[in-house]
Amino acid sequence: MLLPPSESKAGRSRGKPLDLDTLSFAALRPQREAAIAAVAAVSAREDAHALLGVSPNLVEEVARNTRLTTAPAPPAADVYTGVLYDALDLGDLAPGERRRANRWIVVVSALFGAVRPSDRIPPYRLSMAVNLPGVGPLASHWREALDQELTAAAGSGLVVDCRSSTYTAAWTPSGPVAEQWVQVRVPGATHMAKHTRGLVTRHLLGVDREPRTPSALARALEHAFDVGLTEPERPGRPWVLDATAR
Numbered sequence: 001m002l003l004p005p006s007e008s009k010a011g012r013s014r015g016k017p018l019d020l021d022t023l024s025f026a027a028l029r030p031q032r033e034a035a036i037a038a039v040a041a042v043s044a045r046e047d048a049h050a051l052l053g054v055s056p057n058l059v060e061e062v063a064r065n066t067r068l069t070t071a072p073a074p075p076a077a078d079v080y081t082g083v084l085y086d087a088l089d090l091g092d093l094a095p096g097e098r099r100r101a102n103r104w105i106v107v108v109s110a111l112f113g114a115v116r117p118s119d120r121i122p123p124y125r126l127s128m129a130v131n132l133p134g135v136g137p138l139a140s141h142w143r144e145a146l147d148q149e150l151t152a153a154a155g156s157g158l159v160v161d162c163r164s165s166t167y168t169a170a171w172t173p174s175g176p177v178a179e180q181w182v183q184v185r186v187p188g189a190t191h192m193a194k195h196t197r198g199l200v201t202r203h204l205l206g207v208d209r210e211p212r213t214p215s216a217l218a219r220a221l222e223h224a225f226d227v228g229l230t231e232p233e234r235p236g237r238p239w240v241l242d243a244t245a246r
Contacts, residue, residue: 001160001201002150003107004167006082009123011064015072018122025149028113031142035111038134039065039126053130061125068111068122076107077117083191084162087198090117097205105201106153108167110138113146128166139169146171158182158211160204161238162197174236181238182214188244196245200225214239 020029042051043065049056052065064071077090093101102118109115110128131137150171159173159181173181184200186193203224204211211217218229218241228242 001105001204002163002167003084003088003105003197003201004163005107005109006080006085007125007127008081009061009079009125010074010081011079011123012072012074015074016120017070018068018073018120023112023119023121024116025114025153027149028142028145031145032112034135035126035132035138035141036068038132039111039124040068042133043125051130051133052125053127054125058125061123064123065125068124071122073120073122075117076115076119076121077101079121079123080107083194084198084201087195088202089198093205100205104205106150108146108163108170110142110170113142113170114150128170139166142170147174151175151177154180156180158214158217160184160201160217162201173238178232178236178238180214182217182241183238185240185242186244187242196225196243199245200243214241217241 020032023032042048043062045051048062049058052062054062090101102116105117106114107117108128110126110130111124112121115121126138128138132141135141151173154173154177157180159177161168161181161183184197186196200221203221207220211220214229218227221227221243224246226244226246230240230242232239
């Protein structure tokens with residue numbers, strides 16, 4: 001299950017700092033090191049807010065980017081906040097659901113490429129839409145490495161995609177994986193779409209049997225959502241699952 005990160009992120013005042021050796025998808029380390037160094041350098045500049053595309057009011061959030069290697073690094077499940085993650089409520093999962101979350105959920109990140117909920121990361125401010133000095137457009141920076149890692153992680157299973165288009169640009173499933181790629185689409189305002197995608201992810205963590213096909217996914221959700229499943233327009237395009245919470 002692919003999720004976007006949240007814009008807002010929570011940190012801690014105490015705890016161990018980032019250790020890249022402990023993160024999932026270890027092959028992403030070169031890209032991670034490059035992104036961390038580049039965003040730290042940019043965030044120390046007077047024009048950091050313009051380069052990062054954020055409000056000048058976000059002084060502390062940008063300053064955090066200069067302390068990425070020394071700040072406490074909580075689990076990503078605690079770092080990401082906001083509408084989608086409030087609905088998902090990772091902190092309130094039963095033990096079996098938590099194990100599934102740590103196996104199934106992948107958050108696509110502009111700074112770390114991809115992380116799982118149990119990976120320990122510091123809070124940061126960076127969007128995949130940024131053209132980062134020293135690195136370039138971040139979606140391009142991650143694309144090749146993510147393709148290798150996420151294609152392998154997906155295997156023959158479903159890819160349930162709850163990302164926004166900004167983060168889809170960093171990895172588009174291809175080949176056999178694309179045949180099992182399902183984008184979750186939610187009618188209505190952005191706020192409601194994020195909320196519903198969080199609810200969809202939470203619901204799937206509690207199913208009795210892992211859905212292995214797009215049709216099985218729709219059946220797993222139809223008890224709690226009004227769903228509609230649309231076949232791909234052409235090879236290489238995703239199935240589209242429309243979901244509305246009841």
